[in-house]
Structures are given as structure tokens and as C-alpha cells.
Amino acid sequence: MYCIHCGATNADTSKFCMQCGKPLLAPVTPPATPSFPRSLTPVAQAPQATPPRPAPRRRRWLPWAAGALALLLVLGIGTVALARTWLHLGTNDAAKLMPADSPMLLSISPNLLQVRQMQKLQAIVGAFGAAAQGTGALPSDLLEAQLDIDFEKDVVPWAGLEFAASVVNTGQQEPGLLVAAAVRNRSAAEKFMDKVRDQLEADGQTFAEETYRGVKVVFQEPGASGEGLAYAQFNGFLVVGSSLDALHRSVDAAQGQGPVLSKDAGYQKVMKQLRGNRTGYFYLDFVRLTEMTPQYEAEDQPLFNGVQGVGASLALETNGIRLDYTLVLDTKKLSPAQLAALQPLTSRNQAVAAVPDDVLFVASGYRLEGIFDQLAAFLSPDDTESFDQSIGELEEQLGINLENDLFNWADGEYALALIEDPAGLMGDQENPLGVAVLIEASDRRAAERGMNRIAVNLEAQGGERFMDETIAGFGFRTITDPYADITLGYGFVGDFVVIGSSRLALNELANASGSPLAKNATFREAIAPLPEKNSGYVYLDMAGLVDLFYRQMSDTDRRDFNRDVRPYVGTVRAVSMAAQSSGNKDDALRGSLFMLLDQDAFK
Structure with missing residues (x-):
């Protein structure tokens, strides 16, 4: 067995x-x-003989060892936690060790449903690790090079099922840091920290011990650079603090001697918005963060003033990685106009049926005027005047009034798309991209009047005239710059006003109904994990974009790309994103980002 x-x-x-x-x-x-990667050799197997290690050289970087060690623990123990949870079930207990006023927490704690997906994704992590080997960038490389720590022998035997890092308020000018790693072998964890301590003491650092609320605490005695790190084991965790005060606050919270983050109303409200099926999560309390950073000028940031908390969770799906996010709003600090501007409206998502299936990028939305409303609602007082001035300049260049000549008919969906175009972006063949814009017209006659006004104004400015042209059976008006060989045009395709940066772009839009993006298999797979009711999609065909620019590279650039970049992006097929639409009384904004991976990554 x-x-x-x-x-x-x-x-x-x-x-x-x-x-x-x-x-x-x-x-x-x-x-x-x-099926274990090399870095996950089961601890039960007999250790292989290894050549004796050379004696560690005298290190001269240790005057700042406190901060460096804390950072290394964040990276190293975090990687260990990920590795060990590859075949285990995580917990969510680290928040019980953090003070309630902690403004930030990162936790890696996969639940049972995520374990199988983590097993499948070993190939991806293996590829990333292989690409980083020899670069010194891996946490295990840093531990070994700087602290003479063997990742497999010194860390893996004790690292448990959860890892967390938190910013903590210590009452000092600079916030503190707490790093907590679940421990499944207390003696092995103590042996690891003793080894770290011995090396630091050999380099001139001094440590002392105390008992605080019944917990043995080891701390670095203050030096010329200020307080040093402190660490202790309690409640099943190894906790490292950037200072003795930071560690004391964690012990207080764990023993009920002060408010704890896990019971904080703001924390619970944010966490309630996130899905329970996750590998880890991130929490941020904007209010407490601004209190800890008095130099932050909150009065000049109306949007941040209205955000109470931010949360994000990472989950592994059967075909990729999903990131969910939420913003919990403080409705008392936002005006009705601001609240209305923030609420995503539900789109019918017809725009993705009006763009061709070979687009490289598309961003769609609902109600074009909403973009301007959001900008205007959250401008600081100092920026309002310059914003109004910019709107006036835009209207002058286009020869229209935005409210009367555009927004009165452009009250439906819109989309911006990029396609492959050998002619290049605005004639630049080094950037073989074409641009397409689609705006749903609720009133075609009003749309024709508005677009004609823009055309007349452009003719007056450039001296060239728009010509009527039929492309793929649709009527377009095009204008050509004879000096740059650039053709722009617009017309009506279905319910949309379409604008293209070239004849190829216009032709693609005119023929989109035959092979629309909405029916593309990759697109449909990429948007499947996103909220069903949303205000539009952002979609990136990563495989297509990588292929396009790879074809533009020289042989030397291709070799460099294959070595340095492809191991990281080669498994990503597409990226998608959508914001969930909500009611006017909702005090939380939600959305998801999904990274669709190549199925070879799951073998």
C-alpha cells in the first residue's frame, strides 16, 4: 500500500x-x-550520500541580517509550504496568531478540493524551477548561499501545512512583519532555528532568551541598526517577528490577551466574499493601512477613502488558475454618484459575437459614458479642473459634443480589439497589429450624424476626404493618408458602429459573423470560470500573441526567448477577466481573473 x-x-x-x-x-x-518532483523526495526514503560541504565562508552581509533573514523565511518557508501541501490538506489558523489591527495578511492554506489540482500542476512548477536553476533566484538557492541551509534536510522535515506573512502595527514609525509557518515536527523546527542562530552568532550577532506569557522567545539583541528579529514556537507554528515587539503582539493575540484578526469584523466581511475552494488568499485593510502610514494623503484619494477592505484568493481549476478578488466599500464615505459609478452593469456580451475569433486581445464593456463617470466621480479636487479641460480639448479635436453627439446613442456595449495586421499599427510594420473599435448604436440615425460630424472635422484638419467603399458587402467610409499609406475607416455592421485602423481590420470586422470570438473554443473555455453575470470581458490570446512576436524575432532573439521566457509563458494559452455585476445596494465589488493553461501541464 x-x-x-x-x-x-x-x-x-x-x-x-x-x-x-x-x-x-x-x-x-x-x-x-x-511522481514526486526532485525537490519533494519523501522524507521516509533513505537519504542519499552527499559530498561533504565546504566550510562556510565568513559573510560580511550580516549587519542587516535581521531584515534579510525575515525576507528569506518569507520566501523559503513559503516555498516549503507549497511543496509540502502538494500532497496534504492545509488549515487556516495563521489569522488566529495575528493582531486584529494587522492591515495586511498573505496566507497559503489549500483546502481538500485543491490538493488534486496541485498534484496535476507539478509539471508547471517543475518547469519554472528548472528555468530558475543556477540563477540563484530560487528561495532554496538563497537559503543555501547565504545561510548554509540545506532546503531538503533542514526545512522539509518540519514544515507544516500553512504559511502566512503579515504586516503588524508595533507603534513604531516603521510597521513590523510577522512570518508564521505551521510546524509538524517541533524538534526539527527548533533544530533548524538553532542552526540559523549558530551561524549568525558566528558572524558576530548576539541573541538572548526570555519567557513571555509562558512561551520561550529567542531574540536578537539590538544593535547599531536597531532591533533585530525574534522567534518562537507556539500554537503549532514557528513565528518569526521583525522585532521583539512584533512577536509579543502575536503571542498576545494567540493567547486571547488582545483582539485577534480572525475575529475582526472587517476581516470576516472580506473573507466572506471570497470562495472557500482556494489555495491561498490575500487580505488588505485600507483603513488601518492609512493609519499606519500617516504620510499617505487620503483626502486626495477619494476612491481609496471609500474602500474598507480588499481580498483576493487563488484557486486551481481543472484547466488553469483562477484569481478571485473583492473590494468591500464603506458606503458612508462615498457619494451616491460614486456608488453608482462603481456598480458594474450587466452586459449581454454581444460585442464578443461581433469580433473575429482570431483577435489577439479584446476588452468589452457596457455603457461607454460609464468610463467618464468613474473618472469624474473619483477625481481629487485638484484634478477636476484639468479633467474638464481635457474633455473640452477632446471635443474640439473631434468636432462634437460628447453628451449630445456620442453618449446619446452609444448607451449599449463597446469593445476594443487587437488583430494581427502585417501593415503594422498606424503603418509601423515592426508592430504588426491592427486596432478595431466597436460601439453598439441604440439609435442608428443619431450615430450616423455623430460619426459624420467627426468625419467632417477630420477632413478639415487633414485635408483628405472620406470616400465611400464597400468591404465584404458592407458600406464603409475610409480616409487614406497618401504619405504614410495609412487607411482609417468606419461603418455599420449589425447593431455596431465599427472603426478600423486599416482595410484588413475593417474586412475582419465585416466577416466576423462567420467565425465570431463568442464561438471560439479557447475563448469559451477561458471565460467559463468567470462570473456569469458581468459587465464585459477582457481576453488575451497569449499563445497567439507569443507566436506573433516570436515570428518577428531574429534567430538570436529566439534562442534567448526560448531559454529565458518560454518556460514561464509557454504553458499559458489565454488570460481572461470579468467583473461581476451587482445591485445598487451592494457594498462589495467582485471579479475574477483566469489563466488557461495548456493541457500538457496537467500530465
Whole structure:
């Protein structure tokens, strides 16, 4: 029987693993080759002989060891937590160790439903790790190079099922930092920290010990650069603080001697908006963050004033990675106009049926005037005058009044799309892209009048005239710059006014109904995890865009790209995003971003 927790082989009649002691759920035949990446060698296997390590050289970077070690722990222990949870179930207990006034928390704590997906995604992590090998950029490389720490031997044996990092208010000018890693082997974790301490003391740092509320605390004695780090084990976690005060606050919260973040109303409100099926999450309290940073001029940021908290969660789907986000609003600090401008309206998403399926990028939305409303509603007093001036200049250049000649008919959907165009963006062949704009017209006659006014004004400015032209059976008005060989045009296709940066772009729009993006298999797969009721989509064909620019590269650039970039972007097929529409009384904004991955990454 094969233990899914540590990888050890047990007798078929065993109920518990002889190596790690965890229950054996069902008989499993071990694979011919264990599926663990090299960095995840099961702790039960016999250690391989390794050549003796050279004696560590005297390090001269240690005057700032406190901050460096805290950063290394964030990176190193975080990676360990991810690695160990590849085959385990995480918890969500770190928030019980953080003071309630902590303005920021990052937690990696996958739930049961995420475990299988994490197993499938080992190939991706393996590819990223292989690309970074030898660069010194991996957390394990940093631990080994700077602290003479062997990741596999010194960290993996004790690292548990959750990792978290939090900013904490210590009453000082600079905020503190707390890093907490769940511990499954207390003695191994203590041995690890003793090894770190011995190395730092060998380089001239001094440590002392104390007992605080019954907890043994080890702390770096203050030096010329100020307070040093402090660490302790309690409540099943190894907690490292950037200062002794920061660690004391964590002990207080854990023992009920002060308010704790997990019971804070603001924290709970944000977390309630996020999906429970997640690998980890991020929490930010804007109010407390501004209180900790008095230099921040909140009165000049109306939007930030109205945001009470921000949350984001990461989840692994069967075909990619989904990021959900939420903004919890303080409705008492926002005007009715601001609240109305923030609420996403529900789109019928007809614009994605009016663009061709080979677009490289598209961003669609509902109600064009809403963009201007959002800008105007959240401008600071100093920026309002310049914004009004910019609107006036735009109206003068177009020869129209936005309210009377555009917004009165452009009250439906709109979209901006990029397509491949060998002629280049505005004639620049080094950027082989074409631009297409679609605006749904609720009143065609009003739309014709508005577009004609713009055309007349452009003719007066440039000296060239718009010509009537038929493209793919649709009537367009086009204008050509004879010196730059650039053709612009507009016309009506279905219910949309379409504007293209070239004849190719106009032709693509005219023929879009035959092969629309809305029916594209990759697009449909990419938007499936997004909110069904939304205000529009953002979609990026990553594979197509990478292929386009790869074809423009020289042989040397291609070699560099294949070595340095493709390992990171090669598995990404598409990226999509949508904001969830909500009612006027809703005090939270939500949305999702999804990264569609190549199925080879799941094999």
C-alpha cells in the first residue's frame, strides 16, 4: 500500500503508515516511478550520500541580517509550504496568531478540493524551477548561499501545512512583519532555528532568551541598526517577528490577551466574499493601512477613502488558475454618484459575437459614458479642473459634443480589439497589429450624424476626404493618408458602429459573423470560470500573441526567448477577466481573473 502523504510503501493490510503514522485511506499501487518532483523526495526514503560541504565562508552581509533573514523565511518557508501541501490538506489558523489591527495578511492554506489540482500542476512548477536553476533566484538557492541551509534536510522535515506573512502595527514609525509557518515536527523546527542562530552568532550577532506569557522567545539583541528579529514556537507554528515587539503582539493575540484578526469584523466581511475552494488568499485593510502610514494623503484619494477592505484568493481549476478578488466599500464615505459609478452593469456580451475569433486581445464593456463617470466621480479636487479641460480639448479635436453627439446613442456595449495586421499599427510594420473599435448604436440615425460630424472635422484638419467603399458587402467610409499609406475607416455592421485602423481590420470586422470570438473554443473555455453575470470581458490570446512576436524575432532573439521566457509563458494559452455585476445596494465589488493553461501541464 502506497502512502500519499510521505510516499512510503506499506503492507496491504496496514491501516496506518509505518513511516509517518498517517491513516492509509485505500490500497494504492505505487507508480513505477514516484511522481514526486526532485525537490519533494519523501522524507521516509533513505537519504542519499552527499559530498561533504565546504566550510562556510565568513559573510560580511550580516549587519542587516535581521531584515534579510525575515525576507528569506518569507520566501523559503513559503516555498516549503507549497511543496509540502502538494500532497496534504492545509488549515487556516495563521489569522488566529495575528493582531486584529494587522492591515495586511498573505496566507497559503489549500483546502481538500485543491490538493488534486496541485498534484496535476507539478509539471508547471517543475518547469519554472528548472528555468530558475543556477540563477540563484530560487528561495532554496538563497537559503543555501547565504545561510548554509540545506532546503531538503533542514526545512522539509518540519514544515507544516500553512504559511502566512503579515504586516503588524508595533507603534513604531516603521510597521513590523510577522512570518508564521505551521510546524509538524517541533524538534526539527527548533533544530533548524538553532542552526540559523549558530551561524549568525558566528558572524558576530548576539541573541538572548526570555519567557513571555509562558512561551520561550529567542531574540536578537539590538544593535547599531536597531532591533533585530525574534522567534518562537507556539500554537503549532514557528513565528518569526521583525522585532521583539512584533512577536509579543502575536503571542498576545494567540493567547486571547488582545483582539485577534480572525475575529475582526472587517476581516470576516472580506473573507466572506471570497470562495472557500482556494489555495491561498490575500487580505488588505485600507483603513488601518492609512493609519499606519500617516504620510499617505487620503483626502486626495477619494476612491481609496471609500474602500474598507480588499481580498483576493487563488484557486486551481481543472484547466488553469483562477484569481478571485473583492473590494468591500464603506458606503458612508462615498457619494451616491460614486456608488453608482462603481456598480458594474450587466452586459449581454454581444460585442464578443461581433469580433473575429482570431483577435489577439479584446476588452468589452457596457455603457461607454460609464468610463467618464468613474473618472469624474473619483477625481481629487485638484484634478477636476484639468479633467474638464481635457474633455473640452477632446471635443474640439473631434468636432462634437460628447453628451449630445456620442453618449446619446452609444448607451449599449463597446469593445476594443487587437488583430494581427502585417501593415503594422498606424503603418509601423515592426508592430504588426491592427486596432478595431466597436460601439453598439441604440439609435442608428443619431450615430450616423455623430460619426459624420467627426468625419467632417477630420477632413478639415487633414485635408483628405472620406470616400465611400464597400468591404465584404458592407458600406464603409475610409480616409487614406497618401504619405504614410495609412487607411482609417468606419461603418455599420449589425447593431455596431465599427472603426478600423486599416482595410484588413475593417474586412475582419465585416466577416466576423462567420467565425465570431463568442464561438471560439479557447475563448469559451477561458471565460467559463468567470462570473456569469458581468459587465464585459477582457481576453488575451497569449499563445497567439507569443507566436506573433516570436515570428518577428531574429534567430538570436529566439534562442534567448526560448531559454529565458518560454518556460514561464509557454504553458499559458489565454488570460481572461470579468467583473461581476451587482445591485445598487451592494457594498462589495467582485471579479475574477483566469489563466488557461495548456493541457500538457496537467500530465
